[in-house]
Amino acid sequence: MPAALQFSSVSKxxxxxxxxxxxxxxxxxxxxxxxxxxxxxxxxxxxxxLAAGLLSASAGEVESFGxxxxxxxxxxxxxxxxxxxxxxKSVLENAQLGLELxxxxxxxxxxxxxxxxxxAFATRYPHELSGGMRxxxxxxxxxxxxxxxxxxxxxxxxxxxxxxxxxxxxLLDWVGAAGTTVLFITHDLEEAIALSxxxxxxxxxxRSHLVGRYEIDLPRPRPLLDLKTEPRFxxxxxxxxxxxRGEVVKALGGDHQGGPAHG
Amino acid sequence: xARSLNPRVLAGRIAVASVFLGGWEAGARFGWLDPFFFSRxxxxxxxxxxxxxxxxxxxxxxxxxxxAALSFLLGSVAGIAAGFVLGRSRLLGDIxxxxxxxxxxxxxxxxxPIFLLWFGLGIWSKVAxxxxxxxxxxxxxxxxxxxxxxxxxxDNARMLGASERQLVRHVLLPSALAWIFSSLEISxxxxxxxxxxxxxxxxxxxxxxxxAQAEGVFDTTGVFAGMVFLAAFVLIVAAAVGRVERRLLxxxxxxxxxxxx
Ligand SMILES: Nc1ncnc2c1ncn2[C@@H]1O[C@H](COP(=O)(O)OP(=O)(O)OP(=O)(O)O)[C@@H](O)[C@H]1O
Ligand SMILES: [Mg+2]
Numbered sequence: 001m002p003a004a005l006q007f008s009s010v011s012k013x014x015x016x017x018x019x020x021x022x023x024x025x026x027x028x029x030x031x032x033x034x035x036x037x038x039x040x041x042x043x044x045x046x047x048x049x050l051a052a053g054l055l056s057a058s059a060g061e062v063e064s065f066g067x068x069x070x071x072x073x074x075x076x077x078x079x080x081x082x083x084x085x086x087x088x089k090s091v092l093e094n095a096q097l098g099l100e101l102x103x104x105x106x107x108x109x110x111x112x113x114x115x116x117x118x119x120a121f122a123t124r125y126p127h128e129l130s131g132g133m134r135x136x137x138x139x140x141x142x143x144x145x146x147x148x149x150x151x152x153x154x155x156x157x158x159x160x161x162x163x164x165x166x167x168x169x170x171l172l173d174w175v176g177a178a179g180t181t182v183l184f185i186t187h188d189l190e191e192a193i194a195l196s197x198x199x200x201x202x203x204x205x206x207r208s209h210l211v212g213r214y215e216i217d218l219p220r221p222r223p224l225l226d227l228k229t230e231p232r233f234x235x236x237x238x239x240x241x242x243x244x245r246g247e248v249v250k251a252l253g254g255d256h257q258g259g260p261a262h263g
Numbered sequence: 264x265a266r267s268l269n270p271r272v273l274a275g276r277i278a279v280a281s282v283f284l285g286g287w288e289a290g291a292r293f294g295w296l297d298p299f300f301f302s303r304x305x306x307x308x309x310x311x312x313x314x315x316x317x318x319x320x321x322x323x324x325x326x327x328x329x330x331a332a333l334s335f336l337l338g339s340v341a342g343i344a345a346g347f348v349l350g351r352s353r354l355l356g357d358i359x360x361x362x363x364x365x366x367x368x369x370x371x372x373x374x375x376p377i378f379l380l381w382f383g384l385g386i387w388s389k390v391a392x393x394x395x396x397x398x399x400x401x402x403x404x405x406x407x408x409x410x411x412x413x414x415x416x417x418d419n420a421r422m423l424g425a426s427e428r429q430l431v432r433h434v435l436l437p438s439a440l441a442w443i444f445s446s447l448e449i450s451x452x453x454x455x456x457x458x459x460x461x462x463x464x465x466x467x468x469x470x471x472x473x474x475a476q477a478e479g480v481f482d483t484t485g486v487f488a489g490m491v492f493l494a495a496f497v498l499i500v501a502a503a504v505g506r507v508e509r510r511l512l513x514x515x516x517x518x519x520x521x522x523x524x
Pocket of ligand 2: 044045046081153
């Protein structure tokens with residue numbers, strides 16, 4: 001089975017001249033859960049946009065399920081970092097949007113709203129919801145189309161710790177059952193370790209590159225509630241944090257490469 | 264969702280009208296204002312009533328309404344369509360942009376005689392004039408609305424599988440609707456003004472024609488009566504547009520304290 005995603009020496013230089021990422025290579029095998037962590041502004045969303053086909057690489061190649069990406073990645077669903085619900089559609093209409101656009105039956109959307117705990121808000125409009133509730137609607141919208149590849153950009157950072165834990169657990173259960181491949185972005189290393197099979201660490205920008213790749217060998221299924229107190233979890237955390245820490249220090253201004261390089 | 268009017272606002276409005284009309288009436292009666300030039304509110308009301316009861320005004324009002332409605336419809340449909348096409352295509356926008364600016368800078372009043380030559384004294388010369396006014400108002404607003412759509416909403420819909428047509432229907436049109444509606448409200452008034460100006464400059468029917476006739480014989484009361492009909496007409500149509508707008512934009516958060524000006 002071909003990899004769900006394959007980045008081969010991918011670089012991205014924005015029109016402004018800013019070189020966000022440089023020569024990044026990694027593989028996300030089908031049915032795997034891979035997370036990317038890195039300091040703010042290092043290029044995590046850039047990588048995700050490349051995987052979605054919303055951006056095209058300046059150099060290198062992005063393949064998805066064995067085919068080079070040209071245009072949008074049709075097998076992927078994308079949970080954006082920013083608010084992406086349509087303000088003029090109700091919660092239910094938003095959850096159904098993907099199904100409606102693809103001419104599929106709408107019934108599944110109800111089910112997904114229930115699973116994210118928002119069936120009571122089906123007729124409300126996005127401006128009547130909290131930020132975390134909107135994120136959950138967006139999650140239902142993505143999952144309703146049953147994608148092969150799920151791209152998630154900091155989906156849970158707006159949630160309180162209880163809702164967050166519940167959503168994380170549900171996400172693991174859903175993607176495990178459906179066999180969905182996930183590329184997950186977070187700035188929370190604990191979350192990355194708890195959810196993933198593999199964690200990729202990006203360096204601080206500009207010209208961000210991969211500084212580490214860590215196989216997470218915690219057994220599945222994972223009961224998240226108690227996971228973080230396990231000794232193996234702490235071990236993994238320590239080894240990754242050692243590398244990440246260096247990048248965070250750089251991003252905070254440890255050197256002067258942090259500014260945009262216009263040219 | 265009827266908006267109840269604040270009683271203080273209502274009282275204030277009535278006070279303003281009373282002072283204005285009362286002052287005007289008193290001024291005319293006590294000789295501060297020459298009734299020949301200024302007429303009087305009571306005479307205007309009497310004339311309005313006379314024209315209504317005799318039915319002489321209806322055919323003229325009908326003609327003006329048809330002209331305004333046609334120019335409003337044609338102008339706004341064309342303006343919305345052009346706004347979408349040029350808003351979505353950088354290339355077409357760049358090609359046609361300067362020409363549209365040039366066309367928009369022409370003063371409409373100088374076009375009126377040309378349209379009279381081209382389309383004759385009937386309604387079509389007035390419709391043409393109205394379309395040139397309405398089109399640009401709606402076009403520029405639609406263009407702005409389409410170009411200011413949140414790109415994340417577009418990306419999200421495209422990732423979910425939207426075709427260009429579905430993007431227009433689900434994202435671009437609703438997003439631009441607030442802009443389009445604010446232009447439609449202005450366009451209603453402008454289409455009526457254009458119809459009346461067109462009639463005033465050359466026609467055989469319509470409110471503008473009535474006003475021109477009254478002016479020709481220095482019948483100020485008749486001129487004011489014509490204006491009353493126009494004002495009533497504009498208020499009714501604007502209220503209707505406002506209703507449609509509130510229906511279509513019901514998803515928007517209610518503004519904290521909507522001013523009605
Ligand atoms: N359209 C663009 N044009 C120019 N530069 C951009 C553009 N988009 C992003 N960048 C720059 O690229 C770098 C990476 O941005 P990106 O959004 O990928 O960061 P990120 O890792 O997702 O950050 P965060 O964790 O804060 O979301 C940033 O320095 C940003 O300023
Ligand atoms: Mg980001």
